[in-house]
Amino acid sequence: MSKILVTGGTGFIGSHTVVELHNAGYEVILVDDFSNSSPKILNQINTITGMTPEFEELDLCDEAKVLAFVAAHPEIIGVIHFAAFKAVGESVQHPLKYYRNNFYSLLNLLKAFNSATNFVFSSSCTVYGQPDVLPVTESAPVKKAESPYGNTKQIAEEMLQEICAVSPELNVTSLRYFNPVGAHPSALIGELPIGVPQNLVPFITQSAIGKRGAITVYGNDYNTPDGSAVRDYIHVVDLAKAHVAAIKRLESKKAETNYEVFNLGTGTGTSVLQIIDAFEKSTGQKLDFTIGARREGDVEQVWGDVTKSERDLGWKAELDVNVMMSSAWNWEKYLKDNPF
Incomplete structure (x- = not known):
């Protein structure tokens, strides 16, 4: 079997991708430093798949250790690189922390593989800012980032493109995610934010289960159908399957x-108030929410044109917003009885 290295493999998207890679017949090796995840996820993956993934605890910013690790695993034919700090607010407060971690980890990996591998990079729709035209296509201009986190994604994409231009043995696919939500249907893995969630859906589920207070809807006066901000939400399992499709395309x-x-999105915009409504209808749980002022840095509305992904990757998001909400709720209930 082809062996794929998954960095950040115990994280939210990483753990789901490990499961889908296994389902597709790949052998997987995970690395993580547990800075934003739990070692217990390895046991959860084992329960779902029946296999114990090969794993090494590794700080990808440690160049010597990364070089030694890659040298010891010549059988790796591809990399899916998730490992990065990702909290927008924290990046504003601690920009140096984000630039150091997100760039050093990427550069050390590229050096270790001597710029000769199949490489799937975890990017973000934040590179578009507030697009001039919706739905936004891959050819839309990249706008000035709203945060150091967003800037690390923009610069990393530029770095990869420039390195590819002089390294024909390096094959890179950058996947620009919209808003990943939901959890595995087993309810054994899902989003595991540290501290107060920065994203809408985990805050909703924690509010519903009693861990948080009322939900604040930041703004109801946007130029959108119901006044609240609009995003393209995508189920994490669909997103994970797209990474498998990307690796297959590179490998072939x-x-x-x-x-x-x-x-990578559904190609459909959903507002904050529509998400709240979908959660209530799909779970039977009533939510307590208030309307607040707009939040600085938030774009009004964005959703993606996914024509290229459907055509070239042979991939399409299949799970709707109701499945997203119900699976996220099932995961939250699992965590209540099985705290990490």
Whole structure:
């Protein structure tokens, strides 16, 4: 079997991708430093898949250790790179922490593989800012980042594109996610935010179960159908399957160039108030929410054109917003009885 390295493999998207890679017949090796995840996720993956994934605890910012690790695993034919700090607010408060971690980890990996591997990079729709045209396509201009976190994604994409231009043996796919939510249908893995959630759906589930107070809807005066901000929410299992499709495309040498970019979303915008309504209807749980002022840095509305992903990756999001909300709720209930 082809062996894939998954960095940040015990994180939210990483753990789901490990499961889907296993389901697709790949052998997987995980690395993580547990800075934003739990070692217990390894046991959860084992319960879901029946296999114990090969794992090494590793700080990817440690160049010597990364070089030694890659040298010891010549069988790796591809990398899916999730490992990065990702909290927008924290990045504003601690920009140096974000630039150090997110760049050093990427550069050390590229050096270790001598810029010769199949590489899937975890990027973000934040590179678009507030698009001039919706739905936003991959050819839309990249706008000035709203945060150091967003800037690390923009600069990393630029770095990868420039390295690909002089390294024909490096094949990179940058996947620009919209808003990943939901959890595995087993309810054994899901989003595990440290502290107060920065994202809407985990705050909703924690509020519903009694861990948080009322939900604040930041703004109801946007130029959207109900006044609240609109995003493209995508189920994490659909997102994980897209990474498998990206690795298969690279492995089979079907990429048109050695640097490609794809949007990953549903192609549909959903407002904050619609998310709240979907959660209540799909779970039977009534939510307590208030309307607050707009939050600085938030874009009004964004959703993706996913035509290119459907055509070239042969992938399409299948799970709707009701499945997203009910699976996230099932995960939250599991955590209440099985705290991490």
